[in-house]
Amino acid sequence: EVQLLQSGGGLVQPGGSLRLSCTASGFTFINYGMSWVRQDPGKGLQWVSSISGSGATTYYADSVKGRFTISRDNSKNTLYLEMNSLRAEDTAVFYCARHTSESFFVYWGQGTLVTVSS
Amino acid sequence: EIVLTQSPATLSLSPGERATLSCRASQSVSNYLAWYQQKPGQAPRLLIYDASNRATGIPARFSGSGSGTDFTLTISGLEPEDFAVYYCQHRRNWPNTFGQGTRLE
Numbered sequence: 172e173v174q175l176l177q178s179g180g181g182l183v184q185p186g187g188s189l190r191l192s193c194t195a196s197g198f199t200f201i202n203y204g205m206s207w208v209r210q211d212p213g214k215g216l217q218w219v220s221s222i223s224g225s226g227a228t229t230y231y232a233d234s235v236k237g238r239f240t241i242s243r244d245n246s247k248n249t250l251y252l253e254m255n256s257l258r259a260e261d262t263a264v265f266y267c268a269r270h271t272s273e274s275f276f277v278y279w280g281q282g283t284l285v286t287v288s289s
Numbered sequence: 290e291i292v293l294t295q296s297p298a299t300l301s302l303s304p305g306e307r308a309t310l311s312c313r314a315s316q317s318v319s320n321y322l323a324w325y326q327q328k329p330g331q332a333p334r335l336l337i338y339d340a341s342n343r344a345t346g347i348p349a350r351f352s353g354s355g356s357g358t359d360f361t362l363t364i365s366g367l368e369p370e371d372f373a374v375y376y377c378q379h380r381r382n383w384p385n386t387f388g389q390g391t392r393l394e
Binding site: 206208215216217218221230232233266271273274275276277279280281282 | 321323325327332333334335338339344376378380383384385386387388389390
């Protein structure tokens with residue numbers, strides 16, 4: 172059974188940093204691209220960042236480029252999102268998601284809430 | 290950036306009825322479009338990928354059609370568990386944007 176277990180959310184002050192983790196099981200992690208998707212409170216879904224299976228290729232939404240870094244440790248089956256210079260508007264539930272072979276999001280983590288507030 | 294516009298914003302129907310949801314792209318996404326369902330407090334669930342392929346375990350009452358810029362998700366014979374928010378998403382290029390959602394109530 173595919174599982175994506177997220178950790179690392181919480182309350183952080185504006186300008187602060189936070190690292191989200193997503194630990195995968197039930198599939199060969201290195202074989203699949205992974206992504207982060209956010210959902211602002213009461214709002215729709217926004218793609219944040221994606222990374223290839225090897226980790227060699229990454230993509231970012233303009234809103235987070237230069238502030239967020241996606242990475243993965245294939246030896247630990249874990250995906251990361253390092254978030255720096257956080258702003259109030261980054262307050263959201265963040266989901267990790269595994270790609271299908273067509274790069275859609277077929278499996279999702281449970282979501283983790285990031286609150287940026289003083 | 291390709292913008293996906295979903296309509297209607299809210300769709301009010303009854304169980305047993307047929308639901309037709311629309312997703313229009315600001316430029317062609319070929320058939321690189323997916324549909325997701327999201328219920329309150331839950332992660333989204335992939336329903337349809339590449340415009341018309343049902344994901345594993347998705348009931349046959351869900352179907353997708355379209356290509357280029359106009360896409361449709363049809364739910365034939367609504368079940369009580371189908372009332373949720375539905376999003377379309379493309380993977381034609383980066384960024385992979387989502388539509389703003391249609392609430393089915």
